[in-house]
Amino acid sequence: MFIHKKAILFFLLSSFLLLSACSNNVTSGKNEKTDTSKTAQTTIETEELKANIENEEWVIIDTRSNDAFNGWALDGVERGGHIKGAVDFSASWLLVETDKKEEKLTEVLKNKGITADKKVVLYDANGKDAPAVSEYLKSEGFKNIYQYDVKEWAANKDLPLESYPNYEMLVPATWVNDLVANNNDGNPYKIFEVSWGEEAPDYKKGHIPGAVHINTDEVEEGPVWNRLKDKELEKFALNNGITVDTTVVLYGSDSMPAFRAAVILKYMGVKDVRVLNGGYASWQAAGYEVEKEVNSKESVASFGDVVPANPEYIIDLPEAKEILANSDTSTLVDIRSWDEYIGKISGYDYIEAKGRPAGAIWGHAGSDSSNLEDYRSIDNTMRNGSEIFAMWEKDGINPENKLSFYCGTGWRAAEVLFYADVLGLENISLYDGGWNEWSMDSSNPVEKGEPNKN
Incomplete structure (x- = not known):
């Protein structure tokens, strides 16, 4: 009986070694579905990553949120932005509910040059995003997958991180939540849900706490649908409590009206205009508080500059x-x-x-x-x-x-x-x-x- 147990143990050990050897094989480049148990998944050191950034046989992928890629220092990183040369494939994309999702994700991989014949480095800062994307790529036939904690890269100021010059114009839901929680440290701010119509059905279904509805008719008029005349725009600002020094945050279920209002406010001269990146869906995805109370507009007496200050x-x-x-x-x-x-x-x-x-x-x-x-x-x-x-x-x-x-x-x-x-x-x-x-x-x-x- 003792010999029989030893034989079983030898068989299991041999099988494990065989599977481990298979897991280190590089793919032939065919994007075939594969048994994920045979897929290499390991970490990579900073020096090796640095040495292969420009290697065409490698692809470096930022799996964090779009906000982190753009430049925001999130999840405890010392510096914001993405590793130079990295492409983006956010783990959050895997959770989006949309028509033809698989086709769209496959097209994203193709457009970004993420192919199964390359060595793939997935990096994040929370230990969750990279594994999620790794599992997805394994299901798509990828084998040579490495994971990396970008906090190590960000801690070394000699290693390049790229941020968009004005990334702060697009804000993450976390930033808006902190703004509300801290009352913007006493500085004036306003949050607006922007959409067409006075009824504001999306706003009434639920909105960011403290947000006020802006009807796009408040800033433009037909038949051309140009912005209102400057004097009318100034009245719009006063009616909504906006001055040149107000931090204005705009969002909507559809972000397009929010961007329309944002551009008009910048034209008028408001110095700090922000738009919630990804719209109201990003606030909901973060699980933050929602209110349904209709908040009234609070007016101010003076805009603080001649409209337009940025003609x-x-x-x-x-x-x-x-x-x-x-x-x-x-x-x-x-x-x-x-x-x-x-x-x-x-x-x-x-x-x-x-x-x-x-x-x-x-x-x-x-x-x-x-x-x-x-x-x-x-x-x-x-x-x-x-x-x-x-x-x-x-x-x-x-x-x-x-x-x-x-x-x-x-x-x-x-x-x-x-x-x-x-x-x-x-x-x-x-x-x-x-x-x-x-x-x-x-x-x-x-x-x-x-x-x-x-």
Whole structure:
């Protein structure tokens, strides 16, 4: 009986060693489903990671939140931002509920160059994000997976971390929660849920504690849907208790209206305008308190500056024409769907004309006039800035040029302008009237069809 037990023990030990040997094999590059028990999963030292950052056979992945990637120092890291050369694949993306999720995640892997034939380094700062992404990649056939604690990298100031110059314009839910809990250390602040309509159904379902509803009709009017006149905008600010020194935080179930209001407030001269990255969904995902009480607006007597204090941030038709006339140093960037840009559709039920201002360059957007997938990650946070620049370069948009963004009536373009600001671009603006205004005057030159690349 004793010999029989020894034989069993020998068999189990041999099997374990055999599985361990298999786990260290590198994949052939085929993206086949694999038994996760045979997958290598180990940690990597800082020096080895540093030595392979530029190795094309390796891919370094930041699995933390988009906010941490952008520049926020979260989860106890000494410095914010991402390791130079890293791509982003947030563990939170795996939890998003969306149509065709698997197809979208597969497309994300492809676009970011995350392939099973490479050695993959996943890093986080909480010990949870990297393992979650690791399990997903193993299910997709990845074998050579390493994990790393980015706190070690951040603690060494000689190792480079990249942050967007104005990353603080996009705030994480944790920052907003601290703002509310600490009352902004006594400094004036306001939180607004922004959406169209006085009824505010999304706001009434639940909102961030203390938040007040802003109806987009408070800042723009038809039929062009340009911003209100400066005097009216000043009244809007006073009515909502906003001064040049107020920290203003904007969000919504759909972030687009919040970005629209944010750009107008920056144009007016408010110095500290923030937008909740990922919108209300990010607040809910964090599990923070929600209230349903309708909060009243609290007015102030003075804005504190002449409106607009930042007039170059939003331009009108004459300036848009000047940009088109100086195409060597300036670019009018079309933030609409491809079908809108080439004149196949107008994109709006109240805009009949189709086409684009002659000379405008397509800057991507999304599937239709209500979406902006090309600039957002799967959880509706801001897309990786390097990918935005690469997208622009492919279509001939030079970030060094004077850039003015437009869409149909200003919402989509406002969001992209805000992202460009986050990325540190200067000499940028919103062409407020957009295609709606341009198409109203038949004397304005219009193009249709695919642009001539010659």
